[in-house]
Each structure stands twice: as structure tokens, then as C-alpha cells.
Amino acid sequence: MKLKINEKNKKVVLIALLIFIIILTLIYGNMIRVHILRNNVAKNYETIYENNKETTFSIEKIMLCNSANAIDYSQEKNLQDLSIYQYSDIAIYINNGEELSNKNTIKELYIDNISFDDGENSGEKSLTYKNILNFGLNQPVNESRTTSDLNFNVVKTNQEDDDANYDEPTFYTDCTNPISLEYVNYNILNNYKMEENNSLVFDGSILEKVGISTESLDCKIKFKINIVNNQDEKYSCWVNFKLPLDDIYKGTTMKTMTAKGDKYKFFRH
Numbered sequence: 001m002k003l004k005i006n007e008k009n010k011k012v013v014l015i016a017l018l019i020f021i022i023i024l025t026l027i028y029g030n031m032i033r034v035h036i037l038r039n040n041v042a043k044n045y046e047t048i049y050e051n052n053k054e055t056t057f058s059i060e061k062i063m064l065c066n067s068a069n070a071i072d073y074s075q076e077k078n079l080q081d082l083s084i085y086q087y088s089d090i091a092i093y094i095n096n097g098e099e100l101s102n103k104n105t106i107k108e109l110y111i112d113n114i115s116f117d118d119g120e121n122s123g124e125k126s127l128t129y130k131n132i133l134n135f136g137l138n139q140p141v142n143e144s145r146t147t148s149d150l151n152f153n154v155v156k157t158n159q160e161d162d163d164a165n166y167d168e169p170t171f172y173t174d175c176t177n178p179i180s181l182e183y184v185n186y187n188i189l190n191n192y193k194m195e196e197n198n199s200l201v202f203d204g205s206i207l208e209k210v211g212i213s214t215e216s217l218d219c220k221i222k223f224k225i226n227i228v229n230n231q232d233e234k235y236s237c238w239v240n241f242k243l244p245l246d247d248i249y250k251g252t253t254m255k256t257m258t259a260k261g262d263k264y265k266f267f268r269h
Contacts, residue, residue: 056104057227057235059264060095063178064088065136066245067252068204070192079194084210085123086185086217088243089135091178092225102230105173109152110226111181117220123185127221129169130182136252138202141184152179173230183221183243188212204248217245227266235266 066088074081096104116125126147152169155161164170171179192210200206207217220242227235244255 055265056096056229056268057175057237057266058095059225059237059239059259059266060093061259062093062239062241062257063091064244064255064257065252066204066243066248066255067138068207068248069138069141069202070200070206071140079200082189082192082194083187084189084192084206084212085141086188086204086207086245086248087141088183088245089130090181090183090221091132091135092181092239093178094175096175100174103233104175105230106154106171106175106227107173107230107232108226108228109154109171109179111150111152111179111223112226114147114149114221114223117222118218121216121218123188123217125183125185125219127181127183127223130180131166132177132180133166135180136254138252141182141186150181179225183219185217185219188217201251203251204253205251208249214245214248217243217248219243225266234269236269237264237266239264 066086068084068086070082070084072079072082096106114127116127118125128147129150129152150169152171153164154171154173155164156173161172171177189210189212194200200209207214220240222238222240225237225239229235241257244253244257247253
């Protein structure tokens with residue numbers, strides 16, 4: 001006895017078979033894509049591992065000079081209209097090994113992604129370049145400065161060194177000078193009038209004198225240092241630390257933070 005299939009049933013069977021083939025193709029294609037993606041991810045991890053097996057650049061230490069100052073806005077300059085600010089000079093020393101080559105010397109250097117985690121503490125924060133020759137010096141600051149990415153002029157020759165303007169962001173290709181920055185917290189107290197028969201010292205002790213707590217100055221600074229070496233390889237390192245201001249009432253304090261482990265190792269992309 002032969003089974004008879006009419007034309008309508010044939011179409012249904014063909015459509016079902018076609019749908020099954022399409023679904024099977026999609027599943028198989030997705031499996032291939034997942035397999036390729038996993039292989040690519042594995043290869044990327046392998047490349048990243050190979051690129052970062054050895055340390056080319058790392059942060060050796062960070063030095064900080066913490067203090068405070070004030071701007072006298074009174075016409076008579078009689079300390080009757082003071083704006084108090086706190087500042088921290090920052091020097092970041094990069095370790096690039098001992099023997100110099102295109103691998104561990106710098107072609108480009110810039111800092112970006114600058115941010116401040118200060119909760120709701122007072123003041124207006126900025127982070128800018130500071131000439132290393134003025135590191136730790138209590139100098140007047142320009143309150144109109146704004147924080148933006150910092151692009152450094154990289155000095156590669158003695159002639160460039162002679163011609164360089166060190167009031168602009170400048171760094172040596174062989175990493176022999178630190179990256180020098182200045183953090184300033186402006187306007188933490190305005191219109192302060194010094195009382196008669198009183199005296200102020202224009203350093204960190206002024207903060208205690210005018211009643212500014214160290215807790216109100218708490219701030220974590222975060223930014224990313226980016227390097228391109230003379231082989232056109234790109235490296236980057238996130239820097240993130242809390243300003244050590246617990247003893248700032250003593251006047252001007254110096255701190256050194258030594259980098260440990262891989263925290264401040266530059267990552268090659």
C-alpha cells in the first residue's frame with residue numbers, strides 16, 4: 001500500500017524542512033562565532049601577557065609637599081580680606097631601568113582623566129603642572145586656573161634642554177626628572193579678617209588658626225599617566241591616592257609614598 005502525499009502536504013513538509021535548516025544554520029553559525037571570539041580573546045590575553053611580562057616603566061615613588069597660603073584682597077593689604085587655600089606639590093618619579101634604549105625612553109607624555117573624590121568638602125580643586133625648580137616653594141597661585149589634560153614637551157637633546165621653557169609642562173626622554181604637579185584647593189575660606197594683636201603664619205598652620213578642620217580637606221586625586229616610547233608603543237598607569245594632610249597644622253610637611261607590587265606598573269596596550 002503506497003502512502004499518498006498531496007501537494008499541500010508536500011509544501012508543509014518543505015517549509016518545515018527549510019525552517020529546520022535555517023535554525024540549524026543559525027545555531028551552527030553562532031557556535032562558530034563564539035568559537036572564533038573565544039580564540040580571539042585568548043589570543044588577546046596572550047598578547048597582553050607577552051607585552052607585559054617585563055616591566056618597562058613603573059612609578060618608583062611619589063613625593064608630596066603639603067602646606068597652605070592665603071591671598072589678601074584688601075586694598076590696604078592689611079589682612080582684612082583673606083582667601084585661604086591649601087596646596088600640595090606632587091613629584092612623581094618614573095623608573096625605566098638602567099640601560100637606555102628606544103624601548104624605555106619617552107617620545108610622548110600626557111596626563112588625562114583627572115578627577116577629585118572629595119565628597120562634599122569645601123573649596124575648588126585643580127591639578128596643574130608646576131616647575132620642579134619651584135617645588136615646595138610657597139608662591140602665589142592664579143585662582144583662574146582650570147584643570148585640563150596636561151601634554152608635556154619631551155626634551156630629547158641638550159639643545160632642546162637649553163631652549164626649553166620649564167614653566168610649561170616639560171619632561172626628559174630618559175626619565176631623569178620627575179613629573180611635577182600642583183594640587184590647589186581654592187576658596188576654602190573667604191573674607192577672613194585677621195584680628196588685632198594677632199599673627200598668622202602663611203603655611204599649613206593658618207588652617208588651624210582660622211578653624212579649618214583637616215577632615216574638611218580630605219581629597220583623593222585620580223588621573224592617568226600616558227607614555228609613548230621611542231618604539232611607538234603606548235603605556236599607561238592610573239594614579240590614585242588620598243592626600244596625607246593629617247599633620248598639615250605643623251606648617252609645611254613632606255611625605256614620600258613608595259610604590260609596591262604591580263599597582264604602579266605601566267600597562268602596555
